[in-house]
Amino acid sequence: xxxxxxxxxxxxxxxxxxxxxQHGISRTQIKTKILLILSQDSKPLSxxxxxxxxxxxxxxxxxxxxxxxxFQEKGLTREINLGEEFFRYQLKDPNHEDDHHHHxxxxxxxxxxxxxxxxxxxxxxxxxxKLGYQDTEHYLExxxxxxxxxxx
Amino acid sequence: xxxxxxxxxxxxxxxxxxxxxQHGISRTQIKTKILLILSQDSKPLSxxxxxxxxxxxxxxxxxxxxxxxxFQEKGLTREINLGEEFFRYQLKDPNHEDDHHHHxxxxxxxxxxxxxxxxxxxxxxxxxxKLGYQDTEHYLExxxxxxxxxxx
DNA sequence: AATTTTTCGCAAGTAACTTGCAATTTTATC
DNA sequence: GATAAAATTGCAAGTTACTTGCGAAAAATT
Numbered sequence: 350x351x352x353x354x355x356x357x358x359x360x361x362x363x364x365x366x367x368x369x370x371q372h373g374i375s376r377t378q379i380k381t382k383i384l385l386i387l388s389q390d391s392k393p394l395s396x397x398x399x400x401x402x403x404x405x406x407x408x409x410x411x412x413x414x415x416x417x418x419x420f421q422e423k424g425l426t427r428e429i430n431l432g433e434e435f436f437r438y439q440l441k442d443p444n445h446e447d448d449h450h451h452h453x454x455x456x457x458x459x460x461x462x463x464x465x466x467x468x469x470x471x472x473x474x475x476x477x478x479k480l481g482y483q484d485t486e487h488y489l490e491x492x493x494x495x496x497x498x499x500x501x
Numbered sequence: 502x503x504x505x506x507x508x509x510x511x512x513x514x515x516x517x518x519x520x521x522x523q524h525g526i527s528r529t530q531i532k533t534k535i536l537l538i539l540s541q542d543s544k545p546l547s548x549x550x551x552x553x554x555x556x557x558x559x560x561x562x563x564x565x566x567x568x569x570x571x572f573q574e575k576g577l578t579r580e581i582n583l584g585e586e587f588f589r590y591q592l593k594d595p596n597h598e599d600d601h602h603h604h605x606x607x608x609x610x611x612x613x614x615x616x617x618x619x620x621x622x623x624x625x626x627x628x629x630x631k632l633g634y635q636d637t638e639h640y641l642e643x644x645x646x647x648x649x650x651x652x653x
Numbered sequence: 654a655a656t657t658t659t660t661c662g663c664a665a666g667t668a669a670c671t672t673g674c675a676a677t678t679t680t681a682t683c
Numbered sequence: 684g685a686t687a688a689a690a691t692t693g694c695a696a697g698t699t700a701c702t703t704g705c706g707a708a709a710a711a712t713t
Contacts, residue, residue: 488640496632
């Protein structure tokens with residue numbers, strides 16, 4: 350796994366449960382597990398990947414979807430599109446409200462995902478504010494052919 | 502329709518057919534029509550919207566999908582994700598190869614899509630090139646709440 | 654104009670994601 | 684800590700974007 354890890358945000362089970370409580374979400378086994386898994390990986394994960402990690406026999410994927418939906422509504426996670434046919438999910442960093450988020454690059458050949466430096470694009474959000482938009486968000490993601498793949 | 506039109510690229514039927522020929526695509530009625538429709542709208546369109554525009558009784562949506570897929574493969578169009586559950590498609594500008602592309606902002610409330618100024622992000626493509634990636638592409642799109650919606 | 658090749662319409666098939674319902678777990682109340 | 688109320692889960696069925704196989708029709712090649 351090539352993914353660069355800028356800083357480790359792994360949660361303990363306790364911390365995960367606190368995080369749920371703080372956001373008014375019930376502290377079930379599944380939801381706690383999802384938070385742990387998301388916190389341990391610096392790359393955003395798909396519902397399928399989370400399901401695999403938990404063990405398909407241990408829970409139904411519909412429960413994962415319901416949990417992810419709730420996390421999104423409560424602002425715990427960010428939904429990321431990397432040009433695939435599904436979304437990926439990433440924990441927001443509770444310590445750095447708005448600005449501490451990353452963009453990614455995905456190899457269109459092998460699918461490897463690498464994290465880029467912290468986002469510094471407030472410039473753009475200001476630009477679109479001039480159009481009268483409020484509460485703006487931006488999606489900036491990259492694809493390309495990674496070094497390994499272009500040598501083959 | 503609020504969408505800002507920076508420059509009109511509407512094609513004539515003749516021009517559309519030439520464009521298909523130049524890309525080695527057969528000049529069928531459907532494909533010609535799709536090009537015309539895409540060229541007349543500055544905002545990217547979904548397969549559904551194109552189908553509606555042509556008239557659902559006039560062609561099957563699977564033909565539109567097949568055409569769009571071919572356009573993508575031949576580099577005629579760009580696939581755009583605006584945080585919706587489907588992709589939108591946009592004609593690439595044949596006159597300005599790589600750099601003349603736009604990003605967009607979509608209102609998360611009313612769905613209105615507005616075109617932003619021409620892209621000036623080669624900076625980013627250079628940045629990811631340093632990671633060893635070749636043939637990079639970026640997706641930068643915005644969402645927000647538009648002025649109209651925030652007054653309601 | 655005849656033949657080969659590609660495309661089309663239709664119907665059936667995926668895959669991501671959603672939803673209704675009864676059973677179980679979690680939370681709130683005592 | 685037991686109990687009732689509320690939320691969550693598994694399962695099965697549904698929705699939607701997109702794909703695909705096949706015979707008929709249109710377009711390209713001769």
